[in-house]
Amino acid sequence: MKIPYYPGCTLNTVAKDFDTSAREAATVLGLELKELDQWNCCGASFPLTPDNVMGLTAPTKVLVNARKEGDTVTTLCSVCYNVLKRTNKAINDDRDRRNLINEFIEEEYDGSLQVIHFLEVLRDRIGFDKVKNLVKRPLKGIKTGTYYGCMLLRPFEDIGIDDPEAPVIFEDLLRSLGCEPVEFPNKIECCGAHLAMGNEDVVVRLSGNVMTSAIDSGADLIVTSCPLCQYNLEKSQKRLVQDTADYSGIPVLYFTQILGLALGQSEDMLGFEKNICDIRPLLKEKGV
Amino acid sequence: MSRIGVFVCQCGNNIASTVDTKKVAEEMSKMPGVVYTCDYKFMCSAPGQENLREIVKAQKLDGVVVSACSPHMHEKTFRKACESAGLNPYKCEISNIREQCSWVHHDKTKKVGTIKSIDLTRMTIERLKKNRPLKNINIPVKKRALVIGGGIAGIQAALDIADGGIEVILVEKEPSIGGNMARLSETFPTMDCSQCILTPKMVEAELHDNITIYTWSEIEKVDGYIGNFTVQIRKKAKYVDEQLCTGCGECIEKCPFKADNEFEMKLNKRKVIYTPFPQAVPNIPVIDAPHCVKIQKDKCGACAIICGPNAIDFKQKDQIITEEVGAIIVATGYQLMPNERFGEYGYGKIKDVISGLQFERLASSSGPTGGEIIRPSDGNVPKSVVFIQCVGSRDEKKGVAYCSKVCCMYTAKHTMLYKHKVHDGQSYVFYMDIRSAGKRYEEFVRRAIEHDGAMYLRGRVSRVYERNGKIVVQGADTLSGNQVEIEADMVVLATAILARDGADTLAQRLGIGYDKHKFYNEYHPKLRPVETVTGGIYLAGTCAGPMDIPDSVSMGGATASKVLGLFSSDEMSREPITAIVNRAICNACWDCLNACPYSAIEKESENDRHGNILRWLAKVNDGLCQGCGICVAACRSKCIDLQGYTDEQVYAAINAF
Numbered sequence: 001m002k003i004p005y006y007p008g009c010t011l012n013t014v015a016k017d018f019d020t021s022a023r024e025a026a027t028v029l030g031l032e033l034k035e036l037d038q039w040n041c042c043g044a045s046f047p048l049t050p051d052n053v054m055g056l057t058a059p060t061k062v063l064v065n066a067r068k069e070g071d072t073v074t075t076l077c078s079v080c081y082n083v084l085k086r087t088n089k090a091i092n093d094d095r096d097r098r099n100l101i102n103e104f105i106e107e108e109y110d111g112s113l114q115v116i117h118f119l120e121v122l123r124d125r126i127g128f129d130k131v132k133n134l135v136k137r138p139l140k141g142i143k144t145g146t147y148y149g150c151m152l153l154r155p156f157e158d159i160g161i162d163d164p165e166a167p168v169i170f171e172d173l174l175r176s177l178g179c180e181p182v183e184f185p186n187k188i189e190c191c192g193a194h195l196a197m198g199n200e201d202v203v204v205r206l207s208g209n210v211m212t213s214a215i216d217s218g219a220d221l222i223v224t225s226c227p228l229c230q231y232n233l234e235k236s237q238k239r240l241v242q243d244t245a246d247y248s249g250i251p252v253l254y255f256t257q258i259l260g261l262a263l264g265q266s267e268d269m270l271g272f273e274k275n276i277c278d279i280r281p282l283l284k285e286k287g288v
Numbered sequence: 289m290s291r292i293g294v295f296v297c298q299c300g301n302n303i304a305s306t307v308d309t310k311k312v313a314e315e316m317s318k319m320p321g322v323v324y325t326c327d328y329k330f331m332c333s334a335p336g337q338e339n340l341r342e343i344v345k346a347q348k349l350d351g352v353v354v355s356a357c358s359p360h361m362h363e364k365t366f367r368k369a370c371e372s373a374g375l376n377p378y379k380c381e382i383s384n385i386r387e388q389c390s391w392v393h394h395d396k397t398k399k400v401g402t403i404k405s406i407d408l409t410r411m412t413i414e415r416l417k418k419n420r421p422l423k424n425i426n427i428p429v430k431k432r433a434l435v436i437g438g439g440i441a442g443i444q445a446a447l448d449i450a451d452g453g454i455e456v457i458l459v460e461k462e463p464s465i466g467g468n469m470a471r472l473s474e475t476f477p478t479m480d481c482s483q484c485i486l487t488p489k490m491v492e493a494e495l496h497d498n499i500t501i502y503t504w505s506e507i508e509k510v511d512g513y514i515g516n517f518t519v520q521i522r523k524k525a526k527y528v529d530e531q532l533c534t535g536c537g538e539c540i541e542k543c544p545f546k547a548d549n550e551f552e553m554k555l556n557k558r559k560v561i562y563t564p565f566p567q568a569v570p571n572i573p574v575i576d577a578p579h580c581v582k583i584q585k586d587k588c589g590a591c592a593i594i595c596g597p598n599a600i601d602f603k604q605k606d607q608i609i610t611e612e613v614g615a616i617i618v619a620t621g622y623q624l625m626p627n628e629r630f631g632e633y634g635y636g637k638i639k640d641v642i643s644g645l646q647f648e649r650l651a652s653s654s655g656p657t658g659g660e661i662i663r664p665s666d667g668n669v670p671k672s673v674v675f676i677q678c679v680g681s682r683d684e685k686k687g688v689a690y691c692s693k694v695c696c697m698y699t700a701k702h703t704m705l706y707k708h709k710v711h712d713g714q715s716y717v718f719y720m721d722i723r724s725a726g727k728r729y730e731e732f733v734r735r736a737i738e739h740d741g742a743m744y745l746r747g748r749v750s751r752v753y754e755r756n757g758k759i760v761v762q763g764a765d766t767l768s769g770n771q772v773e774i775e776a777d778m779v780v781l782a783t784a785i786l787a788r789d790g791a792d793t794l795a796q797r798l799g800i801g802y803d804k805h806k807f808y809n810e811y812h813p814k815l816r817p818v819e820t821v822t823g824g825i826y827l828a829g830t831c832a833g834p835m836d837i838p839d840s841v842s843m844g845g846a847t848a849s850k851v852l853g854l855f856s857s858d859e860m861s862r863e864p865i866t867a868i869v870n871r872a873i874c875n876a877c878w879d880c881l882n883a884c885p886y887s888a889i890e891k892e893s894e895n896d897r898h899g900n901i902l903r904w905l906a907k908v909n910d911g912l913c914q915g916c917g918i919c920v921a922a923c924r925s926k927c928i929d930l931q932g933y934t935d936e937q938v939y940a941a942i943n944a945f
Contacts, residue, residue, distance in 0.1 A: 165631020185753035185760070217754075 003121060004069040005033035006062060008080040009041055014256070015077070015227040017271030022118060022256040028134060028263045029126055033074070033118075038065045042080045045194075046087065053097055057105050063115075064107045070116045074121050076256065078151035078226035085115040086158045104147045117152070117161060119169050119255070121224065128176040138265035139177030140262035144258070145219030145250075146170035146181055147210060148188045149229040164188065170223065170255065177262035178288075184209045184217035191232040200235075207236035211250055220282055221251040222226050223258055230254065237276045249277040290321035290417050293349040294409060295340060296385075297331035297356035303390040306401035312355060312385075314800055315406050319413055323347055333360045337369045342730045344373035351416045353378045357386040374650070376421035378864070378932060383412035402543040407945055414944035418937045425910045429515035430614035431855045434459065436507055436794070439467020440837060441829025442619035443489050444844030445851075447796075449617075452852040457611050458493065459521055460503045464568035465490055467621050469646055471551065473652035473659070475733035475837060476701045483654060485569060490569040504574050508608060510797050513911040514824030515614045515860055527583070528561075532599035535565075535571035539591035539600065547579040549656075553646040555664060556656040561591050565654065575600075604680035615851045618792060618798065618808060619844065622830040624679040625687060625784040627674045633752045633781055634680065639665035640759055641752060641779040645665055651705045661709050663778055665863060666757075670777030672762045673706055674700045675717045676749050678716035680784035687784050693834040694781035696723045699732045702780060703742035716743045716774055716922035718763050740788040743770065752779055774934070786835040800825050807833045820845045823862075827851050863932075865915035867908045869929040876904040880919035880928055889919060 011019040026033045040061055047055030062084060068074035075081045091098045092111030102108055116124075122131060146213045155162040162169045167188065171181035188212060192203030211233060214222050224230050233252045240247045261283075272279050294316040296306035309327035317325040324347045324431060330336050331354055339775070344352060352375065353368045359382040367377035384484070385405040393401045431454055435446045440459030446456045458465065461861040472482035509520040528539075539561050541753045546557035558564075560579045563571060581588040582602055592600035619670075624643055627636035634641045640652075640663045653659035663670055677695050680687025694840050703715040722744075736742045747764035754760070758775040765772050775820055787806035795802045800820040801809035808827050808892035818826050826847040829840040856862060867880075867888070881889040894906035908919075917930045 162629060165636060185751070185755065189751075 001030065002032045002034050002123070003125075004066050004073045005035050006039055006042075006073050006075045006080060007035060008039075008075060008077045009077075010077055010227040012104030014231065017274065018076055018230075018254040018256055019267065020229060021254065021260040021270055023104060024265050024269070025259045025263050026041070027123075027254055028265075029131065031126065034069070036062075036065055036069060036073070042083045043087075044083065046078060050097075050229050053079075053100050053104075056087050056090060056097065056101055059083050060091060060101050060107070060109055061105060062108045063088055063091070063111075063113050063228055064105070067109065070080045070245070071112070072116060075117050076118045076225065076254075077118075078227060080151060081115065081117045082151040082159065084246060086155075088113055089158050090116050106107060117225070119152075119173065119233050120161060122173060122259075128172055131173070131259075132176035134176055135262045137262055137288060138219045139258065139262055139286075139288050140178045140288065142179045142282070143182050143218050143220045144174050144179045145184050145217065146174060146187055146224045146231060147214070147222050147252075148223045148234075149189070150190055150193075150223065151228075152225055153188065170225075171276075173255065174223065174258065179258070182214075182217050184214045184219060186213040191226075191229045192236075193232070195227060196228075196232055196235065203232050204236040204239055208240055211237060211240070211252075211261075211280045212247075215248075215250050219250065221253060221279055223253050223255045227254075234276055241276065251275050251279040251282070253278040253279060261274050289346065289350055291323045291349050292319075292321050292353060292413060292416060293340075293343055294319075294322055294349040294355065294413065295348060295717075296327040297329055297336075297354065298327060298329050298407070299331075299386055299390075299451045300484065302330065302523070303386050305354070306395060306398055307385060307388045308394050308398045308402040309355075309405075311402050312405045312409060316353075316409055316413065317685040319410065321417060322413060323348065327841045331356050332365055332647045334598075336689045337365065340366065340369050343373055344370060349375065351375075351419065352382075353381050353383055353409060353412045353416055355385045355405060355412070355558040356381040358384050358388070360380075361669070373693055374467075376822045378422040379416070381412050381416045381419065383409045385409065396884070411941040411944045415937045415941040416932065418940045419932075422931055423490060424859050424861045426849075426859040426867065427515050427863050427911045428839070429855060429858060429860050430517075430612050431455070431616065431858075432457070432611070432613045432850050433855075434517070434611065434613040435614045435617045435619060437829070437831070438462075438465030438493075438501070438617035439470040439505070439619060439621045439829060440486060440489070441621070441831075441840040441844040442467070442617065443493050444841045445488065445617045445619060445826075445828050445847045446493055446499050448845050448848030449497065449851050450493075450857075451498045452848070454498065454852065454855055456496075456499045457509060457521075457613065459505050460501065461506050462564060463504050463562070463572075464504060464564050464570070465493065465501060466569065467566070468645070469837060470565060470567075471553070471652070472648050473655070474705060476697045477726075479701070479704070481653075485651075487567045487569075489885070490567070492571045493915060498649040501570065502609065503570060506610075506612070507794060507797060510616070510799070513909070515824075515854070516911060517613050517616055517824065518689065519613060519616070519739070521607055521609045521611060523607040525577070525606050526572065527577070527580075527600060527602055527604050528573055528647050529599040529604075530570070530572050530824070531600050532597040533572045534597055534599075535563075535573075536596070537573070538594050538596070540573055542590045542594045544590060545579060545581055547576055548812050552656050553643065554650050555642075555646055555649055555891075575602075588717075590904055598785075606647075607843045615826065615854055616798065617826045617828055617844075617847045617851065618794070618800070618820075618831055619828040619840075619847075620794065620831040622786050622834065623788050625786050627781055627783060629687070630679060630783075632750060632782070633676070633779070634754075638752065638754055638759060638779075639663070640777065641781065643781050644695065645751075647702055647780045651702070655941055656786050661706060668777070669710055671710070672714045672774065672776045673703075673780060673880050674759075674774055674776040674861055675702060675780045675782065676752075676761075677717065677719045677782045679746075679781040681782075683784075685766060688786070689832070690805065691723060692782070692785040693723070694785070694836045696721075697726075697729060697732065697781050697836065699780075700736040700742070703736045704740045707740040707742070713743070714743065716745060716776070718745050718747055718749050718761075720746070722750070723753075726838075746771075784885060787828065789829065791831065798822065798825055805942045807831065818843055818850060824854065841898075862910075863915075864910075865930065866910050866913040867915070867917070867928050869908060870929070871905055872906045873925050873927040875925055875927075876906065877924065878906070879922045879924060880906050883918045883922035885916070885918065886912050886914050886941070888914070
């Protein structure tokens with residue numbers, strides 16, 4: 001199965017491991033993530049005022065290019081997914097906006113594309129059962145805190161991947177890999193997002209809350225699908241490890257890294273060394 | 289030739305500021321058949337009416353046109369005036385030159401308004417020439433009333449009607465009357481015990497000679513029209529013979545099986561044979577068939593063995609009872625939005641996050657804890673309780689757009705009840721606004737804050753989760769601009785008031801309207817608040833929208849006065865604006881019968897003198913016909929006409945334009 005794939009800027013740069021681990025895992029699952037021949041930035045945020053049409057032009061360009069390659073496009077980054085899916089819906093629902101954008105970018109796009117997250121590919125097109133059958137290295141006893149953030153789930157009317165108040169898609173996937181997902185209260189709280197630019201203290205507090213709440217709930221590691229969350233968590237972790245005496249840290253990984261690990265990819269290829277908290281001692285300790 | 293009088297009203301400046309009423313009157317005097325015209329400052333005033341009466345008599349008028357406000361306002365007034373002057377009231381017509389003319393035109397030169405008023409009045413004159421004198425229709429009235437729902441509103445309505453000497457059938461779908469009010473501990477703002485003020489009324493209803501109560505019963509079918517309804521009631525099998533049962537309760541004690549207790553809002557279990565609460569009326573238990581081992585698996589039967597009078601009857605079947613009544617009062621009440629709707633508050637999974645009604649049961653001395661406020665999870669006394677208001681209310685995104693009206697008050701009451709029972713406890717209330725309009729209501733809320741130390745925080749709660757046996761409440765205090773986190777022992781959600789499940793089905797059975805939230809529609813929200821658009825059906829209590837006990841009781845009483853008014857004479861009179869069939873040309877295609885939304889078209893046969901059917905005809909039931917005119921449009925042979933709005937009249941008006 002070949003699926004048109006939009007990586008987005010971050011997965012080409014700082015979150016390269018997210019990209020490579022996903023592609024590798026896909027291959028094992030009999031899937032090819034076919035990168036779009038041409039793509040540009042998704043715009044990185046969905047404009048919240050209805051008269052801001054400019055912000056929709058970049059993502060529409062992406063959708064136009066994706067439409068040339070099929071009726072579906074998949075992506076990994078939560079932010080890209082959020083922006084593309086909402087833009088697609090806006091174009092589909094609102095004729096005035098559609099006409100305006102099409103005129104401006106000189107394209108004819110009608111919103112007929114299906115934007116799906118790689119998690120949806122795993123859940124709906126492959127099936128977690130099949131993923132489970134292909135696991136070579138069951139991650140037995142690894143307690144995972146599944147961190148959703150906000151972009152993957154909200155707003156529900158536009159995204160609809162899972163219940164925004166009590167999502168389970170990560171947990172279901174991780175369970176099929178043999179992990180033991182733990183419930184923690186901050187799993188859908190904000191990491192601080194773009195405040196990383198101007199007000200790092202807030203980010204450290206919010207991201208810190210996410211990590212301590214996961215640790216307190218017994219998690220061995222945190223998985224996420226959002227490069228911004230991962231960045232903020234890791235950055236905050238760096239400060240917390242330095243500044244706080246009793247803070248021991250927790251590995252923060254992309255879900256594809258864990259997926260790759262379970263599907264038998266080599267530890268050395270997954271970029272674990274880049275994390276502030278290394279997962280490899282834990283794997284050894286748990287004997288998986 | 290007709291002798292028509294035209295009276296043009298200035299309505300102070302309402303009409304006269306954009307319409308030259310004198311000119312209108314002048315122009316109308318040129319119309320053939322018009323013998324008198326005038327304009328006048330206020331036609332509806334007493335001298336205006338008197339003037340009209342005198343001129344009708346003096347000029348021997350056979351028709352009157354009043355060019356004034358909408359017929360909704362004063363048609364009745366002027367028709368009455370004409371009638372007292374000896375003219376058939378339906379020979380008086382209103383030309384609306386206010387709402388449909390002067391109010392919508394701003395041309396101060398009066399040019400536009402005057403031209404339009406002339407046209408409108410001319411149309412009405414031509415229409416009037418074709419008017420036939422009509423007589424009001426008299427319908428016999430069955431002087432019995434049906435009350436659906438045995439909560440406080442329904443009980444009050446039933447008692448007031450019964451005291452007026454009218455027989456009442458009170459239908460309740462639960463095993464006992466009492467409704468949600470029976471669940472409450474104390475009532476605001478006087479803090480009297482809910483059961484203490486309710487149960488005397490329940491008993492009074494039970495003992496009243498004019499009231500028949502059917503509990504564990506639901507409305508199956510409603511036919512007929514105002515004054516003459518036929519209602520089928522499904523009396524569900526109680527598996528207990530009501531004549532034999534003495535209410536001793538030994539069966540309940542012996543029953544070895546348990547199920548969720550609906551009356552206690554599932555805070556505990558009840559037996560499978562049960563009465564919902566000790567003061568139940570009637571005090572006769574019912575068997576919860578889906579949970580009964582005897583009924584499902586033919587085992588046990590302990591209740592039947594212990595029962596002295598042999599009242600247990602496992603073979604009992606549902607019974608359909610047919611009752612004939614002249615009026616129906618709908619008082620079906622409300623339910624709460626389930627906690628399970630709110631993921632951010634734990635989806636109903638956190639045991640110590642409870643609803644307002646659950647808190648009422650905890651605080652009630654007849655409740656599952658005997659009135660002790662303890663946590664459902666571990667039975668400990670909560671030392672801090674967070675109350676969250678507007679859960680689902682005023683929240684279009686997650687719940688409903690409307691305000692549930694009673695939550696501000698009952699939350700204040702809850703904080704007081706809590707403080708009175710747990711002296712060292714601290715309560716917190718997250719609110720959007722405090723809506724305490726009502727006699728002594730604001731003072732009550734102030735008392736909760738100032739005297740009983742409830743900590744009111746203006747803001748919403750974003751998340752509730754469990755941490756080390758405590759419930760962490762994260763919210764905002766928008767007055768101080770701070771985020772707050774409270775470690776509570778218990779959280780009480782003031783969830784939104786909803787119409788009952790099945791409210792829509794019942795409305796369809798009754799033929800009454802409901803809004804998008806399934807609350808029943810009044811005839812007019814201000815001026816006819818307890819009537820529905822369907823004649824003879826009235827509304828009381830929260831089935832019409834969220835309200836508190838005093839409002840529900842008032843509404844119950846108001847419906848009773850409406851019913852007693854309706855029943856004050858043996859016949860009721862109604863406007864003759866109904867459809868009429870031209871029997872000569874009806875060919876019985878039944879298009880009208882299929883089109884009529886009120887089932888007012890009946891099949892009638894024309895027989896020879898031996899009783900053989902010669903042909904079929906459509907016939908209009910005057911009691912049911914609402915004069916909507918759909919059948920007129922549907923009839924292909926043009927044999928149905930609407931009295932007062934005949935094709936002839938309408939064409940005459942159009943041609944005059």
